[in-house]
Amino acid sequence: MQRRDFLHLAGLGGGAIFSASLAGCATAGRPQDEFYFVQLSDTHWGFQGAPNPDARGTLPKAIAAVNALAKPPDFVVFTGDLTHTTDDPAERRRRMAEFKQIVGELKVKTVRFMPGEHDASLDRGAAFKEMFGETYYRFDHKGVHFIALDNVSDRGTTLGAEQLAWMQAELAKLNPEAPLVVLAHRPLFPLVPKWDWHTRDGEQALALLMPHKNVTVFYGHIHQEHHQMTGHIAHHSARSLIFPLPAPGTAEKPLPIAWDPAAPYRGLGWREVEAGGKQVERIEHGVNAA
């Protein structure tokens, strides 16, 4: 029995499953190894405020839930805003060190980090690089190509000419038919520019991705699920682990939604992503109070 079949039968343990056939694999008639990874995003470690009275407890709850998965994921990705911003460089590093220590509780030891603007914009990624390594990179896993982009270290939230040139060179090495997963913090397409929910030169990145037939983008930043296609490219944003934000364009400003004591942790969550098979499947999990 495939793990996916088992999840369907088991009722997902509280998660919700979604499939998309587009960015699938099984190319050239050769089945790939199925696997799954976990995406966590926007943990904002160091945040204090009414929108989450359990700010120091939410991330550990998510980590405990990931550790409790019946079959461990192959790896975990954090798509930015690991920490909440601070003007104090020492405090920024302290928050990152504390975050790293907490994340060290994950049983899965392959963990990939990406910066968000809260981590990297004020010092152009200096502290992030010290603590977590490069801000953009590529890796492969069981026949699926992954490319992690940095659209935050530039305070103007651009990828920049240097990264775009690197991206072009890396993509040129890949079979355009092969499955490609792109990870980033901010949306690469103009979701809500008046809320700064875009990447200033994201169109250039999308143009580079267009020749690739099976592309799926997973990102964060907007603290909620959102699913959109640009051409044949699927974009999926993740829920946050600190506070939810309003649905795109529905409020005056993109400010946190108030904590509801009657429904604590509402709007917070994380996801599993099944890859390597014929379909990319997302299993969305909320945060439980227990």
Add this chain to the structure above:
Amino acid sequence: MKRRHVLLMAAAGAALTAARAQGPREIEITAQRFKFTPSEIPLKAGEPVVLLIRSLDFAHGFFVPDLDLRTDLMPGRVTRLALTPKAPGRLAFLCDNFCGDGHEGMDGHFDIT
């Protein structure tokens, strides 16, 4: 200084004043973490204006998405930005250079009548 030079300078100054008086209306805006002052600016459709934007503390951005108009605001400098709103309505502007804890609320709008 000879009297003729003084007269010439005075004339030049008057011409400059007249030109400014006939030019677009100028609107001064201050950018400072994490607000624009003023943040609500009335404009008239069809009236050209020049924004004189001064940042006090950071290289903020000034972005008007609906006009695809943006600029960086270097601290200590006045940045001039000309615009002519075409139709009545509301135009949002915001800082689009991440400037810290409060950046997400640094915005404003033009009310165009």
